[in-house]
Each structure stands twice: as structure tokens, then as C-alpha cells.
Amino acid sequence: MNRLFSIVAAIGMLSLATACTDILDTAPYNRPASSTMWGTENLTDMGVAGIYSNLRGWGYAGDGAGYGLYALDQWGVTSQRRDNEPFMNGTATTSQGLFSNFWKKAYEGIHRANDAIKNIPEVSPVSAEKKGRLVAEAKFLRALHYYKLNELFKGVPVYLEPITPDECTLGQSSENEVWEQIAKDLTDCINEPNFPNIDLKEGRATKGAAYALRGKVYMHQQKWDQAAADFAKVGECGYALFQDGYKELFTEANERCEEMIFSVQHIGDAGFGGNSQFYCGTRSSFGSCWNTFLVAPSFVDMYEYADGKAFNWDDIIPGFNAMDPKAREVYFLRNIEGASATVTDAVQKRLDALGDAAKAVYLPAGNEERIKKAYENRDPRLAASVITPYSTYLGIFGTNEILTTSTWPMADQAGGDLWTDSRTQFHYLHRKFVYEGNNPIPARDRCPTDEPMIRYADVLLLWAEALVEQGKLTEAAEKVNMVRGRASVGMPPVQYTGQDDLREKVRHERRIEFVNEGINFFDEMRWKTLKETKFKAGNGITQVWGAVVSPYTWQGDYKYTWPIPAKEVEMNPNLTPTPGWIY
Numbered sequence: 358m359n360r361l362f363s364i365v366a367a368i369g370m371l372s373l374a375t376a377c378t379d380i381l382d383t384a385p386y387n388r389p390a391s392s393t394m395w396g397t398e399n400l401t402d403m404g405v406a407g408i409y410s411n412l413r414g415w416g417y418a419g420d421g422a423g424y425g426l427y428a429l430d431q432w433g434v435t436s437q438r439r440d441n442e443p444f445m446n447g448t449a450t451t452s453q454g455l456f457s458n459f460w461k462k463a464y465e466g467i468h469r470a471n472d473a474i475k476n477i478p479e480v481s482p483v484s485a486e487k488k489g490r491l492v493a494e495a496k497f498l499r500a501l502h503y504y505k506l507n508e509l510f511k512g513v514p515v516y517l518e519p520i521t522p523d524e525c526t527l528g529q530s531s532e533n534e535v536w537e538q539i540a541k542d543l544t545d546c547i548n549e550p551n552f553p554n555i556d557l558k559e560g561r562a563t564k565g566a567a568y569a570l571r572g573k574v575y576m577h578q579q580k581w582d583q584a585a586a587d588f589a590k591v592g593e594c595g596y597a598l599f600q601d602g603y604k605e606l607f608t609e610a611n612e613r614c615e616e617m618i619f620s621v622q623h624i625g626d627a628g629f630g631g632n633s634q635f636y637c638g639t640r641s642s643f644g645s646c647w648n649t650f651l652v653a654p655s656f657v658d659m660y661e662y663a664d665g666k667a668f669n670w671d672d673i674i675p676g677f678n679a680m681d682p683k684a685r686e687v688y689f690l691r692n693i694e695g696a697s698a699t700v701t702d703a704v705q706k707r708l709d710a711l712g713d714a715a716k717a718v719y720l721p722a723g724n725e726e727r728i729k730k731a732y733e734n735r736d737p738r739l740a741a742s743v744i745t746p747y748s749t750y751l752g753i754f755g756t757n758e759i760l761t762t763s764t765w766p767m768a769d770q771a772g773g774d775l776w777t778d779s780r781t782q783f784h785y786l787h788r789k790f791v792y793e794g795n796n797p798i799p800a801r802d803r804c805p806t807d808e809p810m811i812r813y814a815d816v817l818l819l820w821a822e823a824l825v826e827q828g829k830l831t832e833a834a835e836k837v838n839m840v841r842g843r844a845s846v847g848m849p850p851v852q853y854t855g856q857d858d859l860r861e862k863v864r865h866e867r868r869i870e871f872v873n874e875g876i877n878f879f880d881e882m883r884w885k886t887l888k889e890t891k892f893k894a895g896n897g898i899t900q901v902w903g904a905v906v907s908p909y910t911w912q913g914d915y916k917y918t919w920p921i922p923a924k925e926v927e928m929n930p931n932l933t934p935t936p937g938w939i940y
Contacts, residue, residue, distance in 0.1 A: 394472070395480040405473055405491050408498045409561075411466035412621045412810075413629070415505070416875060417458045425631050426621065426808050426875025427790065428650060433877030434890045435868055436787075437653045437898050439779055440907075445897075447910025450923075451938050457922035463506045464516075470499035472519045489551035497562040500542040500570060501619075501810075507535040508577070508879050509919040514932070528931035529921070536574050543571040555595035557613045560807065565594030566619040569811045572819060577883060581823040588820035591618065596813045603845040604741035607789050612807040616814065620807035630803030637787040637873065640776035641752030641761045643801040648777045652743050652785035652872065654899045659868060660739040665849040673731045682903035687715035687724075689746055689783060689902055691764045694722035703768040725764075736848055742872050744786040746901060750775055751793040758794045765901075783900050789873045814840050814870055822863050830859055837866055885917055913937060 395401050414423030430436040432444055443449040473495035477488050506513045514527035515538050530538070546552055546567040554564045572587035599606045599616040612620060623631040638646030658668055670677040674688055686707065693701045708716050720727060725747045732745040744750050744763050752761040754771060761775040765783040770776040777786070790806065798804050817836045824833035834851055841848040851866070853859035867880055881887045888911050897908035915937025923940055926932045934940045 395476045396482070398481070398483050401477060401481040401483055401491065404469075405477075405494060408466060408469045408473060408495060409622065410629075411462070411469060411502075412498075413623070413631075415462065415621065417455065417462060422636075423632075424636060424650075425633050426810065427633055427637060427787075427873045429875040429878045430873060431650055431878075432887075432891065433879075433881050435653060435656045435872040435877045437651050439649055439651055439784070439898070441898055441909075444916075445909045446907070447912050449912065449916075451920040451926075451935070451940050452923045456919055457924055459509070459919075460506070460922050460925060463502045466502040467499055467516060468519065470495045470502065471516060474499065474517075475519055486551045489549050490553070493546045493549040493552040493567075494562045496542040497546050497567055497570070500539045500546075500567075503535060503539050503542075504570060504574065507532060507539070508882065510921060510935075511918045513921075514929075526929055526931055528929075529933060533578065536578050540571055540574050543567045543574070547571070557615065557617075560613065560617075560620055560622045562619060563594065565591050565596050566811060568594065569618050569816050572816070572823075576819055576823065579826070581826040584823040585820055585827070588816050588823070591813065591816045596816070598813050598817070598839065598843050600844045602741075603738055604789070606845070607806065607809075609806045612809075616812045617807070617809050618811040618813060618816070620809045622807050623805050625797075625799050625803045625805040627800070627803060630798070630800070630805055631790075631808055632802045632804065633787075633790040633806075633808075633873075634792050634798065634804045635801045638791050638801070639750075639752070639786060640770070640778065641750065641754070641759070642791060643796070643798070644753045644756070646801050648779065648784070648786055650787065650873075652787055654785060654901050654903060655896070656868065656872070657739070657743060657745070657785050657901075659865065660736045661848070663734045663736065663848070665852065668731075668735065670731065674727070682905070684711065684715065685902035686765075686783075686900075686904065687711050687719050688728050689765050690719060690724050691747075691766070692720075692722055692725050697769065697772065700768045700772075703766045707766055736869065737846055738869055740788075742787070742789040744775070744788050746783075750786075750788070752776075753795065782906060783902075785901055787873050809874060815867075815876065818863060818867050818870065821866075822860070825856060825860050825863055828856060830856060833859060833863065837863060840866060840870060882917055885914075887911075887917065888914065 395404060414425070416424035416426050416428030431438040438445070443453055444455060449455070474492055477483070477491050477495070481488060483491070503513070503515070511532040512529040513535060514525070515530045515535060516527065546562070547564055552564050552567070556563045568587045568590040572584045572591070575584035575587065595615065596618050597615045599611060599614045601611070605611055606614070606616065623629060634643055635646050636649040639648045640646070658670070661667055677685060677688070690704050690707055691700065693704050708719060729747045732739065732748065739745070740748070746763050746765065748763055750761050750763065752759055752775065759773055761773050763775045763786065767774045767776060767780045777784070792798060792804065817840050821833040821836035824836065830853070834853065838850045840846070841851060851859070851862050853862050864880070864884065868877055871877060881890060892909050892911035895905065897905040899905050915935070918935055918937070920935040920938035921932050926934055926940060
């Protein structure tokens, strides 16, 4: 356990023992801290660790659960939720917990950071060198919290000093003013001589992370040249692409590799682990988990063939694209030749429901083999990220490992069917960040693998985007090809016809690369493409063959800006209601 984790774990034990005087939950962000909070080196370390700990459970999704970053992608094009929710079905209101909880979570982190930035120089007994490093870390974390707020709310109150709750009376600064403040904090980090370039041991903020985040700020401001210059600095700090297996990149063993620039840290202790296993897994994961978050079928179709050619269902089943989506189900049915009576009966019921036309094209002994061809010879990131039909997953039945298969219809869990919560529907499932077999984690909500917030592939593809916008297409393609062509992926160089085409190719690459990492939704919001991608006509929660279970509804372009929560507007008369939203 590294030092930062030992401090975080100590915070958890301390809070249990001191409920009435919780050092983290009372002193740092409900009132200005006293010398008691920062008066020793150990308390100083704990106070800074408390800012880091606020990043856990960032992906609040409006239903009371604190998910990881992966949950945010349910609103992007790469993922979908098993059940519909207000932001997607057109019923979102300014009183929704999704908005108020995200707001509260971000400001908790900001107020903790403000306490550290003010009191470490004035109160803490640590050395001048350590003060410089810790204040830089706190400024990075403050910048990160403001960055996430400004991405969504596009203009928020900026607090830079410790305050009491009744002092939360500022109105919003403009979106650009917030970006400028974030950039200033990050510039301070970069200029701090005691702030390290890189950290592959403890997972703390670094100069490389500050350059990466400031580059992201410049992307929002469309300062393309400044963004590109910052992204170039990240590599100079020592970060690089991980060259071993793509799937292995997202394991605990490699969470401190040279690609991971900044991550939300986890350990396998209660309250300090990730929960991707819990909500991206299945009933065959860890004995029982919930497949709350799924992979969107239209996104799976985006994965190219291994030779770089665009995937087309008509290559596999002629006429597939023109079919009624519901009728396509027949091609995903499992074989019944030699199958058990249970399986045969389940398939026959589906065939009867689909009718005579389906029965005419069903292959009793080769239906599975036909559909599996759709997932062969594709971009290897597909197999590493997604459990596709008739691929295998090493799961658990009872307490025993069992090699399961993603089949339709699911009929026999004991016989090796991959078992889900949605057995009346057939979906693509996440493989990235989902453990297999009798894994070493102590509980399904205590996954020790860190969640990357910034990794070097992200930097390279943003760098490529900035170069495209400057018309430097050859240089941009080189950055894309570094991601596509690394040893663990091996995709051919990107082909493009001009600036507009390469811009779309860069966006494609970002979608493919970052599934289940909480990045795509923010990309689509920044590009303002949600209406044409996620909310395109006829889209919704979808089964693998394209049949919509529950439709999505676009309420209007004002959805590109999240509303200042109604409760905050009620409490603070200086806040301006967000245009387009009803208060």
C-alpha cells in the first residue's frame, strides 16, 4: 500500500472514531480550518488526502448511487443504461438529483482544496519544499473540480478562499472566466519547482498532469496552438503509451504504468474501492453483480475491421441493414442441434414469436457460427472492451469458476450461460474493468483497480484534434497512428481525404479508445454532437440487433448546458437560472 493510500485508509478509520469532530467532513469545507486541522505533518497529509478522496464516486447518476466515472458514459454514444432515466427520456428538471449532487460533490472538493491552499503555508509545520508540492497538488485538484463543473454548467461561482455555508453567495462567473481561473491554477502548478514531472508510484498529481489538464482547458477555449504546446510537454515529463496488451492496461498490475497520468485511486477496502465490477458486471460476475451499464450496439458497429475498413452488417448477412430491427433477432439465436431440452424450448419460443420468415433463415446447427463472424477480424479493442454474442467470459456459479458464454436466449446458468439481470433482453456487456473468475478482490464493490481520468492516449488524440483545427493534418494523423498502431492494437494508419474527414476520424478514435472511462459524454458535449449521435431519430436503449427498448428524447439544444440546480438558485439569489430550463 503506498503512502497516499495508507493516509486515505487512516482517514476512513479516523472518521469512524470521531463522528462529532470529523476532520474531513467538518473542518475543511464547512468552516475555515483551524490550526488543529493543519497543525502537524500527519494532519497536513490527511487533509490533502481528503481532497483526493473526494474524487471517488464522481459518476453520480441521479438515482442515489455513487458510481465511478464509467457511469457518465451512459449519456454518451459508447454506452447505455439498462433502464431509462430523466436526462435521456426527456423528463429532466432543474430539481433532479443528478444536477444537485454533481454540483455538491464538486464544491466539496473545491472547499477542501481552498482550505489546504490557504492553511498549509500559514499553519502547517512541514518543510518549505513540501509546502510547495502540497499546495501545487491542492491547486491541481481545485482546478480539476472546477474543470468538471465548467464542462457541464458552463459558468459557475468561483470561490478561492475558505468560506462558511452562509458565505456561498457569489453569482456565476462566465464560462471563459472559469477557464481562465483553472488555467491560472495549473500554471501555478507548472511553475512550482517542487512539483514533480511524473509519479508512477503514489498516483499523486504531477506537472505532466497539470500540462494535460491545462491543454484540455485550451481545447474548450479553442486555443489550438496553446493546447498542442501543452500536450507536447506531457511527453517531455516522461509519460508515454503502454505498449503491452490493451486489455491488460486496465488492470491493477498496470495502474501505475507510464500511460496513466492521473487516476482516481482505489484499494480493496470498504469505502475505498471502485464499483465497476458491481454495476458493469453480470450475475456471472463475482457470484452476483448488476449489469446496470451496458455497451451501445450502434457503438459496437463503429469498430472497424482489422484492415481499417468500416464494418457493415450487410457483409455478414446480406440485407441486414434494411430489415425491421426486431426481425434481426433470429440471427442471434443459439443453435439447437444437440442442445438440451431447456435450450431447445427457449429458442423455439423465440422462433414462434418471430414467425415463419424467421424460421426460414434460422440455422439449427450454425446460427451461432454465422453471427460470430460479425465480431471476427475486428479492431482488437472490441474483444478487449466488450463481451460480444457467443464470446466467453470466465465467471462464477456459486463459488466455482465456470467458463460462460454470452448466449441468446439465456436458458441455463448452471450450464454456462452468461447470466444477466435483463434476461428478457440481449445486450452487449462491458469487459473493460470487469474482473473474471475467482478474482482477488474481497467484495464486488471493493475493486482495487484505479480509474484513469487522464492517460497518454487521451493526450495524443486531443493533440491530434488541436492539430486538425490548425490545418496540420499530417502531424495530426501521426498522433492518431501512435494510438492505432501501438503494439497492443496494431490497426493500420488512418486514411483521410481532408480536414473535415480527419476531424471525424479523430472523434471516431476517441470513441473507440475510451469506452467505459467516463470520457465520451464530455467529448460529445464539447463537440455539441449529442443531438446527432446519442439522440438521433429512433435511438434509445437498444438490444444487440438494433431493436429499441426505450426511446431517447432530445428536449432542446439547451441540454448542452446543465442547469444550475433549483435548490442552489433558491438559496442564493445571486445565481442566475440557466436559460432554456424551467425553474
